[in-house]
Amino acid sequence: MIRGWNTIPQAFVASLFTWGVTALGAAVVFFIPPSSKKLLDISLGFAAGIMIAASFWSLLAPAIELSETEMGSFAFLPVAVGFAGGAAFVYIADRIMPR
Numbered sequence: 001m002i003r004g005w006n007t008i009p010q011a012f013v014a015s016l017f018t019w020g021v022t023a024l025g026a027a028v029v030f031f032i033p034p035s036s037k038k039l040l041d042i043s044l045g046f047a048a049g050i051m052i053a054a055s056f057w058s059l060l061a062p063a064i065e066l067s068e069t070e071m072g073s074f075a076f077l078p079v080a081v082g083f084a085g086g087a088a089f090v091y092i093a094d095r096i097m098p099r
Contacts, residue, residue, distance in 0.1 A: 068075040
C-alpha cells in the first residue's frame with residue numbers, strides 16, 4: 001500500500017499499471033515477423049509454463065492445504081483428481097468441437 005493514499009486511487013493506479021504492462025506485452029506482435037514459427041512456439045511454451053505455475057500457486061497449493069485437515073497424507077488426491085478431470089475435459093472438448 002502507498003502511505004497517505006486512499007484505496008480507490010491505489011486500485012486505479014494498480015489497474016493502469018497492469019493494463020500498461022499487458023498492452024506492452026501484446027504490442028510485441030507488431031515487431032515480430034508473422035512467419036516466425038519458432039518464436040511462436042517458444043512464446044506459447046513460456047505462456048503455458050506461467051499459467052501452470054499460476055494455477056499451482058494460486059489454486060492447487062491452497063486446495064491441498066485445505067484438504068490436509070480431512071485427508072491427511074492423501075491431501076493431494078482430490079486436487080490431483082480435479083486437475084486430471086479438468087485436463088480430460090479440455091482434451092475431450094478439443095476432440096469433439098469442430099475447428
